[in-house]
Amino acid sequence: MPQIETFYDVMRRQGITRRSFMKYCSLTAAALGLGPAFVPKIAHAMETKPRTPVIWVHGLECTCCSESFIRSAHPLAKDVVLSMISLDYDDTLMAAAGHAAEAALADTIEKYKGNYILAVEGNPPLNEDGMFCIIGGRPFVEQLREAAQHAKAIISWGACASYGCVQAAAPNPTRATPVHKVITDKPIIKVPGCPPIAEVMTGVITYMLTFDRLPELDRQGRPAMFYSQRIHDKCYRRPHFDAGQFVEEWDDDYARKGYCLYKMGCKGPTTYNACSTVRWNEGVSFPIQSGHGCIGCSEDGFWDQGGFYDRLTTIKQFGVEATADQVGFATVGVVGAGIAAHVAASALKRAQKKSQDAAQHEKTEA
Amino acid sequence: MTDTKINIHQPNPEAPTPLEAARLTGGARPEDIESLRLQAAVYVYEAPVRMWHWLNAAAITVLIVTGYLIASPPPTMEIAEATDQFVFGYIRFAHFAAGMVLTVAFLGRIWWAFIGNRHSRQMFYVPVWNPRWWRELFFELRWYVFLEKEPKKYIGHNPLAHAAMFTFITLGMTFMIVTGFALYAEGTGQGSVPDLMFGWVLEMAGNSMRLHTLHHLGMWAITLFAIIHIYAAIREDIMSRQSMITTIISGWRTFKDDRVE
Numbered sequence: 292m293p294q295i296e297t298f299y300d301v302m303r304r305q306g307i308t309r310r311s312f313m314k315y316c317s318l319t320a321a322a323l324g325l326g327p328a329f330v331p332k333i334a335h336a337m338e339t340k341p342r343t344p345v346i347w348v349h350g351l352e353c354t355c356c357s358e359s360f361i362r363s364a365h366p367l368a369k370d371v372v373l374s375m376i377s378l379d380y381d382d383t384l385m386a387a388a389g390h391a392a393e394a395a396l397a398d399t400i401e402k403y404k405g406n407y408i409l410a411v412e413g414n415p416p417l418n419e420d421g422m423f424c425i426i427g428g429r430p431f432v433e434q435l436r437e438a439a440q441h442a443k444a445i446i447s448w449g450a451c452a453s454y455g456c457v458q459a460a461a462p463n464p465t466r467a468t469p470v471h472k473v474i475t476d477k478p479i480i481k482v483p484g485c486p487p488i489a490e491v492m493t494g495v496i497t498y499m500l501t502f503d504r505l506p507e508l509d510r511q512g513r514p515a516m517f518y519s520q521r522i523h524d525k526c527y528r529r530p531h532f533d534a535g536q537f538v539e540e541w542d543d544d545y546a547r548k549g550y551c552l553y554k555m556g557c558k559g560p561t562t563y564n565a566c567s568t569v570r571w572n573e574g575v576s577f578p579i580q581s582g583h584g585c586i587g588c589s590e591d592g593f594w595d596q597g598g599f600y601d602r603l604t605t606i607k608q609f610g611v612e613a614t615a616d617q618v619g620f621a622t623v624g625v626v627g628a629g630i631a632a633h634v635a636a637s638a639l640k641r642a643q644k645k646s647q648d649a650a651q652h653e654k655t656e657a
Numbered sequence: 658m659t660d661t662k663i664n665i666h667q668p669n670p671e672a673p674t675p676l677e678a679a680r681l682t683g684g685a686r687p688e689d690i691e692s693l694r695l696q697a698a699v700y701v702y703e704a705p706v707r708m709w710h711w712l713n714a715a716a717i718t719v720l721i722v723t724g725y726l727i728a729s730p731p732p733t734m735e736i737a738e739a740t741d742q743f744v745f746g747y748i749r750f751a752h753f754a755a756g757m758v759l760t761v762a763f764l765g766r767i768w769w770a771f772i773g774n775r776h777s778r779q780m781f782y783v784p785v786w787n788p789r790w791w792r793e794l795f796f797e798l799r800w801y802v803f804l805e806k807e808p809k810k811y812i813g814h815n816p817l818a819h820a821a822m823f824t825f826i827t828l829g830m831t832f833m834i835v836t837g838f839a840l841y842a843e844g845t846g847q848g849s850v851p852d853l854m855f856g857w858v859l860e861m862a863g864n865s866m867r868l869h870t871l872h873h874l875g876m877w878a879i880t881l882f883a884i885i886h887i888y889a890a891i892r893e894d895i896m897s898r899q900s901m902i903t904t905i906i907s908g909w910r911t912f913k914d915d916r917v918e
Contacts, residue, residue: 509847510860519847521865535744537733545733554730561865590864597866603728603873604866615870616729619877626881630888633801637892640803 298500299338312337322494322569323506324516336501343500344407346399346438347381350431351424351458351467352413356449357383359486360493362572376496379407382426393427396434400441408499409442411435411452415473416465423465432473439474444505446480446495447471450588453481453513460594461607471512478505481512485588488569491517511591513563522559522585525567528552546582556600557584564589675917676810678796681789684813686775698911699812701776701904709766710905716759717879723752724876728869756837763830776813783823790816808897809918812910818889825882829875836872840865 296304302312316333320326325333349357361384378384379399382392399407413431416423421430439445447470450456458467471479482495495514498506506514523529531537531551538546538555553560559567562585566577578585584600587593597604603614613621679685689699702710726748736742770778784790797817799805809815814822839858842851843865862868894901900911 510856515847521843524844524846530739533746533749534737534739534742535730535734535746535748536739536742537730539733550733558866561869563865587864587866590866592864592867596864604870606870606874615873615877616725618874619880622877622881623884626884630884633888634892636803637896641896644806 296342297338297340298342299334301342302337319494319497322490323498329501333497333501340500342377344379344399344403345376345410345496346379346396346407346442347384347410347412348431348434348438349381349383349426350411350413350415350435350451351465352449352451354383354412355486356412356451356492357381359484359489360448362489376408376500379403389427396438400438404441406443407441408444408446409438409477410446410448411470412448413451414455414459414467414469416458416467417473418464418466423467435470435473439477442477444478444480444499445470445474446482448482448492449487450483450485450593453483454591454593456485457594460592479512480505480508480514483513483518483589483591484564485593487589488517488565488571490569491565509563517565517569518563518589520563520565522562522564522567522579526559526579527567528579549582552579552582552584554602555584556598556602558587558590558593558596558599559585562587562590676812677918678789678793678809679811679813682787682793682816683784683790684776684779684811689812697915698909700908701774701812701910702908703769703773703777704908705765705769706773706777707905707908709762709769712762713759713766716755716762717883719751719755720759721876721880721883723748723755724873727752728873753841756834756841759830760834760838763834779813779819780822781827783820794820808893810898810912821882821885825879829878829882833872833875833879836862836868836875839868840872 299312303309313330313334316337317327317330320329320333323329347357380392380396382388385392385395387395413424415421415430415432415435417432421432424431426434447453451458451467452470455463455467455469458465459469471481480495482492484491491514494517495506498514498516506516509515509519511518523532526532528549528551531549532553536545536548536550538550538552540546541555551557557579559579566585567579570577570580586599587596590596597606597614601614603616605612605614606618675690676685680690730745730748734742734744736744767781770781793809794816796805796809797815800808801817813819835855835858838851838855839862842849842855843859845851847856859865859868862871890901890905893899894903898913900909904910
């Protein structure tokens with residue numbers, strides 16, 4: 292393996308003091324939910340380990356993941372985090388273009404066979420042989436398969452790579468398909484969100500660097516440290532939820548008082564992400580804090596779960612678009628009417644039978 | 658019935674075999690028939706079954722009301738500071754508590770199916786392999802659409818009730834318990850006991866919103882069942898030839914006539 296600078300080397304070269312470096316390590320440890328004992332471990336790893344080569348490919352996507360990533364709030368993020376990994380191919384960020392860029396990709400795969408991490412932003416469309424997303428003259432799905440073949444692990448950045456996101460929303464004309472349904476023989480970490488939180492992205496990479504292994508994943512393959520709880524579980528407006536104090540309309544007094552946005556369709560109770568703890572833009576805020584409900588962007592199929600502003604989302608079976616309650620009330624109405632009719636018919640039938648029996652009785656008596 | 662060894666008093670040897678439908682669908686034993694001849698009443702629902710029925714009915718009522726309110730909360734109340742007010746919390750607590758009661762009662766009911774009488778088992782399976790059962794099901798359907806003059810006598814559930822009970826209670830309530838605990842597991846957190854037991858359900862549903870919607874639709878299915886169940890019980894109590902409502906209170910099925918079928 293050729294000589295690669297360690298992270299620490301890179302940081303120092305970029306004029307970062309050791310003090311700042313240690314601060315970064317302890318903050319990262321805290322973000323990962325690790326005890327103070329792990330701070331020196333992280334520092335040690337950064338000082339001694341060669342940077343991990345990363346190939347970052349882009350499929351059908353909007354680049355919001357990259358936008359989020361380069362804004363990682365930590366002071367060192369924009370310089371260090373990009374230097375932390377040895378980002379050997381990223382067609383959006385790299386200086387090279389065209390054939391030179393594609394050559395860099397082939398070189399990196401060849402040079403670090405089995406050792407690089409493949410970061411996938413966006414997803415491959417499979418319809419028309421992948422024609423809906425062409426990279427370097429070829430369908431993206433081919434580039435993805437080639438790069439994945441020798442990768443150590445794959446990171447699925449964002450809702451696109453993890454679940455499909457907007458391009459996979461019904462009816463999904465391009466058959467945009469999440470990465471884990473195309474590449475099935477590699478360990479895959481899903482970091483969903485549209486985009487994922489910057490600190491979550493860098494945190495995942497730091498963990499993998501420090502411990503040389505994937506972070507603990509939940510059942511859906513997301514890092515448990517960031518995705519094991521719902522927005523709702525750590526929401527600062529939760530007391531208003533438990534009290535039964537809700538915003539009823541967007542401009543009402545309750546909205547100004549910062550009550551719970553549950554009735555406004557906030558998807559916090561059904562969304563697993565770290566927004567209510569890590570927050571966004573250097574921890575400044577997150578959607579609920581700014582008065583808007585969560586839209587559930589880090590959940591599977593979030594575009595197909597009805598409106599962002601409805602508590603009860605619509606179901607679209609049998610060509611009908613209705614909420615569970617509309618379906619329920621309609622059926623209860625129909626059944627209720629049916630029962631009423633049945634009662635009437637039963638009563639008539641009974642009366643008829645009675646008179647018939649009476650007639651019969653009379654006849655036999657006579 | 659070939660295994661009839663008991664000497665049944667038959668006033669008329671030429672009379673047809675009594676309770677033919679109920680016997681062939683598995684609802685009546687020879688001793689039931691004798692009991693019927695002697696006292697025209699059969700002990701059907703044992704005390705644990707009756708207690709389960711009413712506890713279950715109460716739990717379902719609480720679950721439907723609170724479940725509806727959880728999806729469509731009552732208007733905002735400002736009784737006190739949020740810290741001192743727990744309105745929605747209590748609604749959710751009632752829902753969870755009733756859910757626990759319902760689950761434990763249902764487990765107890767399953768246990769009783771093993772040790773109770775034959776009628777305590779009827780709800781847990783449908784004899785789809787029995788062609789006679791199907792014919793009786795269609796007979797009962799015809800009775801409900803006024804195509805039969807007179808219903809037959811049954812000791813346990815009639816085949817139509819049997820099918821409904823199996824679908825909505827045995828299957829339906831199992832679905833509600835499983836999805837309910839999967840939703841509850843979201844609150845108790847990953848690694849908790851509910852999560853270890855039911856977390857896989859969330860994964861199967863794909864996302865939590867979908868799971869909520871499925872659970873909500875299940876509520877409406879149970880609501881429909883309850884409406885039809887209550888109507889059918891009252892109607893049968895009046896129009897059929899056997900007792901219905903008193904049976905689930907006292908356990909005894911009485912009959913209004915002494916004709917055999």
